[in-house]
Amino acid sequence: MDHADSLPMKSYVGIWIGLLCIAGVEVFLTYRGFSRHVLLAFLLILAFIEAGIALLYFMHLKYDRPILLWSFVLSVLFVLLMMNQVWPDAYRMVSLGLH
Amino acid sequence: MSDTAATLTHGSGVVMEPSPYGVQSKKFTMWLFIASDAVTFGAMLFGYSYLRAGTPDWPQPFRFSPSILNGMVMTAVLLTSSLTMLAAVAAAKAGRKSTCMQWLGATIFLGAVFATLHLREWFHMFDEGWGLARNPTGGPVMFGATFFSITGLHLLHVLSGIVALVVIAIGYKTSWLDQGHVETTGLYWHFVDLVWMFVFPLVYLMNAAR
Numbered sequence: 001m002d003h004a005d006s007l008p009m010k011s012y013v014g015i016w017i018g019l020l021c022i023a024g025v026e027v028f029l030t031y032r033g034f035s036r037h038v039l040l041a042f043l044l045i046l047a048f049i050e051a052g053i054a055l056l057y058f059m060h061l062k063y064d065r066p067i068l069l070w071s072f073v074l075s076v077l078f079v080l081l082m083m084n085q086v087w088p089d090a091y092r093m094v095s096l097g098l099h
Numbered sequence: 100m101s102d103t104a105a106t107l108t109h110g111s112g113v114v115m116e117p118s119p120y121g122v123q124s125k126k127f128t129m130w131l132f133i134a135s136d137a138v139t140f141g142a143m144l145f146g147y148s149y150l151r152a153g154t155p156d157w158p159q160p161f162r163f164s165p166s167i168l169n170g171m172v173m174t175a176v177l178l179t180s181s182l183t184m185l186a187a188v189a190a191a192k193a194g195r196k197s198t199c200m201q202w203l204g205a206t207i208f209l210g211a212v213f214a215t216l217h218l219r220e221w222f223h224m225f226d227e228g229w230g231l232a233r234n235p236t237g238g239p240v241m242f243g244a245t246f247f248s249i250t251g252l253h254l255l256h257v258l259s260g261i262v263a264l265v266v267i268a269i270g271y272k273t274s275w276l277d278q279g280h281v282e283t284t285g286l287y288w289h290f291v292d293l294v295w296m297f298v299f300p301l302v303y304l305m306n307a308a309r
Contacts, residue, residue, distance in 0.1 A: 009186060016182045023174045027167065030304045043300035050296040058181050058289040065121045072134045079138050083145045093153035
């Protein structure tokens, strides 16, 4: 059996409303006049919260064996983390004034 | 019957250990695809972010109306399609075939609405002079390249998902496919929704004219 448990549809509707609210907050924050870096931080945090909720509840990882979550999600996050090596070069391009 | 039990006697008497994941092979395969696809989208978003960070005069062309408003509606439509997909999977698990078909139909419809809104946004941008290598403001052209590549790949996933859902709906209705196929396709559809949760803030909101 793949799923030991799952939520009733009423709970999924609640999660759906919550995700819509988070998307609304993202738009609200966009027009609050934050600096680019602060806005990016807010938007990324909210996007990861949304993604976590979708993974756990919509994609049922919460009800599958934990090894599924640890194997796939952690490995993807690790690869994405390793991609962060590009930033020094991106800012070097700005400092060189190539544009 | 679980796949775990099947693997124990698979082959010519070879005893195999049970799957540590405890899921059907098709669902496991979908997870492998999702992991690789997540890295693909991640790499594209990193490429876009690299160029954006390294370009001082990066354009921010999206006005609240129509672009951001359109993106908000697209987000709501895609999130709602995930909900209808969940209802389809729940109906399939309960063996309610006609109810499942209705929810699958609703998901396909919402996917088509999303794609239509997406294309409307694209054509609006084409009218303004944006293109893969065109910037009507005279600034860097990489905005168009990254925007159309990322949203184009996502749109391709939505369109592929619609086709997959149609095939699954027909297969499930004719009992050629089972509820496991509906669930596995649902997993893909939710992933497409998940990707949009990053594309909308990073590609649209971060480029909103403020």
